[in-house]
Amino acid sequence: MSRARFGRYADRIRDDLHEAFREDSTPRELAGSFAVGAFVTMLPTLGAGLLLFVAIGYAVSWVSKLALFASVLVFNPVVKWGVYVASFAVGVFLLGPVDGVSMTGASFSAGPEIVLRLLVGNLILAAVATVVSYVVVYRLAARYQSTEVAEVIDEAVEELVTKAQESRSE
Numbered sequence: 001m002s003r004a005r006f007g008r009y010a011d012r013i014r015d016d017l018h019e020a021f022r023e024d025s026t027p028r029e030l031a032g033s034f035a036v037g038a039f040v041t042m043l044p045t046l047g048a049g050l051l052l053f054v055a056i057g058y059a060v061s062w063v064s065k066l067a068l069f070a071s072v073l074v075f076n077p078v079v080k081w082g083v084y085v086a087s088f089a090v091g092v093f094l095l096g097p098v099d100g101v102s103m104t105g106a107s108f109s110a111g112p113e114i115v116l117r118l119l120v121g122n123l124i125l126a127a128v129a130t131v132v133s134y135v136v137v138y139r140l141a142a143r144y145q146s147t148e149v150a151e152v153i154d155e156a157v158e159e160l161v162t163k164a165q166e167s168r169s170e
Contacts, residue, residue, distance in 0.1 A: 010161045013073050025064045027145060031138035033064040037071030038133040042083060042126035044118070071133065084118065087125050091117025094124075 025033070036056065040049045050072075057065040075083070092098070098113040143152065 007161065010157050013070070013157055025062075025067070025141075027138050027141035029062050030064050030067045030141040031134045032062075033067035034071050034137040035130045035134035036063070037068040038075060039126050039130040041071050041075040042080075042122065042129050044080075044084065044122055067137065074133075075129070083122070083125060087121035088114070088118050090121030090124055091119070092121075094120060 037053065040052050040056075043049065045052070053065075053068055053072075057063055057068060095117050098111075098117065101114060140153065
């Protein structure tokens with residue numbers, strides 16, 4: 001990913017976080033919305049998650065639609081490939097390996113045993129991401145509402161961008 005493109009991506013995350021925190025939502029509502037979005041986005045829904053977001057946004061009055069959709073920026077399609085690999089590894093760790101299949105040779109055509117391991121691992125990782133997302137967004141939203149934490153968000157995003165760029169250059 002180029003430096004300019006990565007910068008635009010970071011700007012978009014920063015802007016969405018600022019906008020979500022300016023909403024008339026409580027920190028609990030913002031964190032809950034983002035956490036629900038993180039859970040849905042982490043699952044292998046093959047794009048149906050966006051339809052679920054629309055349904056949740058329509059059916060649940062307290063949900064912050066902006067925070068819900070902001071989770072897509074964090075758990076985007078590029079990141080999801082890594083999530084799928086990690087999910088399969090967690091599934092194999094918990095359920096054991098699939099006979100005749102290696103980590104590099106796994107595919108959906110290999111059968112239900114692989115899909116089972118992928119789904120089990122994915123549910124566990126989604127649950128972990130949900131809890132972590134809730135805690136992080138709750139703390140950020142609470143600090144934002146009690147002080148001007150816009151600078152903290154900018155610094156955090158900038159730090160993440162710098163670390164990501166450093167790890168890519170290694």
